[in-house]
Amino acid sequence: MPFRLLKLAITGAENEPRFFDTREDLKPSYDVVIIGGGGHGLACAYYLTRDHGVTNVAVLEQGYIGGGNTGRNTTIVRSNYLTPEGVKFYDESVKLFKDLSSELDLNIFYSTRGHFTLAHTEAALRTSRWRAEVNKHYGIESEVWDRDQIAREVPELDLDCGGNTPVLGALYHAPGAVARHDAIAWGYGRGANNRGVEIHQKTRVMGLRINGGQIIGVETDRGFVATEKVISMVAGSTPRITKMAGFETPIEIHPLQACVSEPVKPFLDTIIVSSGLHIYVSQSSRGELVMGASVDPSTLHSTRSTFDFVEGLADKLLDLFPFVAGLKVTRQWAGMADMTPDFAPLMGLTPVRGFYLDAGWGTWGFKATPVSGKTMAHTAVHDRPHDLIEPFRMTRFTDYQLVGEKGAASVGF
Amino acid sequence: MKQITCPHIGRRPLSEFVFGGEVRTPPKAGDASDGEWGAHVFHRDGAPGIKREWWYHGPTGTWFILRRDTRTDEFLGALDYGEARHRP
Ligand SMILES: Cc1cc2nc3c(=O)[nH]c(=O)nc-3n(C[C@H](O)[C@H](O)[C@H](O)COP(=O)(O)OP(=O)(O)OC[C@H]3O[C@@H](n4cnc5c(N)ncnc54)[C@H](O)[C@@H]3O)c2cc1C
Numbered sequence: 001m002p003f004r005l006l007k008l009a010i011t012g013a014e015n016e017p018r019f020f021d022t023r024e025d026l027k028p029s030y031d032v033v034i035i036g037g038g039g040h041g042l043a044c045a046y047y048l049t050r051d052h053g054v055t056n057v058a059v060l061e062q063g064y065i066g067g068g069n070t071g072r073n074t075t076i077v078r079s080n081y082l083t084p085e086g087v088k089f090y091d092e093s094v095k096l097f098k099d100l101s102s103e104l105d106l107n108i109f110y111s112t113r114g115h116f117t118l119a120h121t122e123a124a125l126r127t128s129r130w131r132a133e134v135n136k137h138y139g140i141e142s143e144v145w146d147r148d149q150i151a152r153e154v155p156e157l158d159l160d161c162g163g164n165t166p167v168l169g170a171l172y173h174a175p176g177a178v179a180r181h182d183a184i185a186w187g188y189g190r191g192a193n194n195r196g197v198e199i200h201q202k203t204r205v206m207g208l209r210i211n212g213g214q215i216i217g218v219e220t221d222r223g224f225v226a227t228e229k230v231i232s233m234v235a236g237s238t239p240r241i242t243k244m245a246g247f248e249t250p251i252e253i254h255p256l257q258a259c260v261s262e263p264v265k266p267f268l269d270t271i272i273v274s275s276g277l278h279i280y281v282s283q284s285s286r287g288e289l290v291m292g293a294s295v296d297p298s299t300l301h302s303t304r305s306t307f308d309f310v311e312g313l314a315d316k317l318l319d320l321f322p323f324v325a326g327l328k329v330t331r332q333w334a335g336m337a338d339m340t341p342d343f344a345p346l347m348g349l350t351p352v353r354g355f356y357l358d359a360g361w362g363t364w365g366f367k368a369t370p371v372s373g374k375t376m377a378h379t380a381v382h383d384r385p386h387d388l389i390e391p392f393r394m395t396r397f398t399d400y401q402l403v404g405e406k407g408a409a410s411v412g413f
Numbered sequence: 414m415k416q417i418t419c420p421h422i423g424r425r426p427l428s429e430f431v432f433g434g435e436v437r438t439p440p441k442a443g444d445a446s447d448g449e450w451g452a453h454v455f456h457r458d459g460a461p462g463i464k465r466e467w468w469y470h471g472p473t474g475t476w477f478i479l480r481r482d483t484r485t486d487e488f489l490g491a492l493d494y495g496e497a498r499h500r501p
Contacts, residue, residue: 239459248456253483298432301461301484308414308428341455398451 019186020193026200029226030058032380033218035205035241036234037061038070039184039366040358042199043373044231044380045192051374052381055196059189060220062204066185069235070366072303072335074258074290075181076271076282077367078115080135080142080173082127082408085391086344087138089371092388094175096370104187108179113271113282115176116150118320120165120276127275127407128171135173145172156267161319165276176271178282184369208244208355215354229380231356233372236301236336238359247351249359250397251338254295255302256363257309259332261324263287268321277316289327291317295337295363303334337362344403347376347392348385356380357394364409419477419491422470433467436478463489 008016032048034041037059048054061067077097079090101108119125128144135142146169147159159167189199200222207219208230217226232241238251263286273280278294293313296306310329318325339362340346346360358376361368375386385393391403415427435457440449461484468479468491480489 239457240461243458243460248452248458250455250457252457252459253461298466298481299435299459299464299483300486302486304486397455398448400447400451 031056037065039369041233042188047377049195069335093371106187115173117171256337258292261289342402343405343409347389
């Protein structure tokens with residue numbers, strides 16, 4: 001590698017193969033247009049080609065690929081949800097994740113850590129037991145641990161939380177993992193591109209052209225593109241796109257913030273979530289603490305960061321790990337989380353024929369990247385929701401069939 | 414911390430307030446179908462813009478209607494609930 005690097009320093013890298021080709025021109029029409037080059041959009045493009053042989057596909061990304069929530073998330077992957085619909089769906093995603101490095105021929109740094117959801121109250125413990133039972137029913141490793149078991153596995157944790165809100169127990173989910181977010185976007189992007197998909201960065205969708213209730217194309221800042229199938233996979237920009245389509249959804253955008261500390265010697269090899277303190281933390285392979293909390297309380301279409309967030313988070317984190325008090329926060333950032341009232345996604349058909357929605361990913365959608373791509377590709381090709389996503393249809397709010405996932409998703413990520 | 418200026422209470426820090434969501438007019442009771450009620454309760458015009466929103470000031474127990482730009486987080490004026498009822 002160093003020799004190669006040296007050679008490139010002398011000869012220049014212009015003629016080196018790129019990760020995927022960067023095309024100049026948009027074609028006048030495509031079989032499928034995907035709006036949004038995050039993990040979901042690129043995964044969907046990949047499965048359209050691999051599973052359905054649909055290759056005349058364009059992914060339109062207003063910025064650069066993975067620059068949305070995909071590249072801003074804290075990468076927790078798990079399947080210990082609360083509803084049977086959620087558990088089955090996310091479990092399929094975990095299975096896909098496990099093979100993804102070889103599937104995409106790219107190391108996604110999938111690292112199984114074990115995931116603790118700490119319970120500080122009897123009510124939280126009850127939700128943990130409920131989740132464990134639902135999870136086990138679907139064959140997922142998930143159990144309630146008592147204080148002694150937690151202390152053995154995570155000796156650094158102050159289970160008494162400085163006397164404030166002692167930990168009573170935890171939901172332990174052995175398969176809980178983290179992965180490299182950029183690699184997911186780039187791996188799926190390259191895989192799709194190798195099979196013929198065009199990826200157009202710096203291409204923003206400005207409007208949808210609809211005729212008699214059927215989508216016929218998209219207006220972009222680089223001109224009109226005709227197509228009879230559009231899949232919107234834009235997470236935090238979803239309400240802007242659904243406004244173009246002329247219908248409302250329950251989605252509201254709240255900033256979700258995160259931060260990392262300076263790197264330190266490894267001391268934490270598990271993922272710790274506290275539903276009571278509303279924070280979570282893991283340690284990256286570089287030694288940084290990766291930390292986050294719940295969404296900001298009011299809606300906002302912006303990725304600004306606040307001092308209030310770091311202050312509130314540090315206050316709670318010190319209850320769990322008092323000895324990190326001297327650590328410095330080196331970076332903080334935010335993404336725009338597309339929140340739904342029941343903390344489950346919105347997926348599938350919409351009132352506009354040929355226009356499909358993959359949204360409502362809030363604080364929990366990174367783990368769903370593979371399965372969303374796969375099921376949305378199936379849904380668009382067959383114009384019928386894939387069985388796994390049927391419960392997540394947008395009409396569930398007007399026919400009162402909500403998928404109450406709040407107990408497992410609000411800070412769990 | 415951000416400060417919000419309201420009638421009666423003056424400039425107060427954001428941490429004293431609770432966000433109550435966008436102001437929406439409910440359909441007429443009796444006239445609306447289940448689906449219309451569902452849409453009223455759950456659906457939102459979630460797109461960015463200048464919005465009229467409910468905000469609750471905890472220490473005084475007062476609800477206000479504030480105008481806010483949801484792109485920049487700027488507060489653009491406030492009405493108290495009593496006033497707001499007479500000014501659509
Ligand atoms: C701080 C933070 C921490 C998180 N932690 C976790 C976690 O631990 N585990 C987990 O599972 N999930 C987590 N999430 C949620 C997760 O990041 C998202 O749900 C997921 O990445 C969504 O992926 P996506 O591909 O749908 O969206 P994005 O990655 O946001 O991609 C959407 C893309 O669409 C583009 N776009 C938008 N509008 C247009 C337009 N008009 N034209 C063209 N392109 C457009 C955007 O530029 C963007 O690149 C977290 C999120 C944040 C913000």
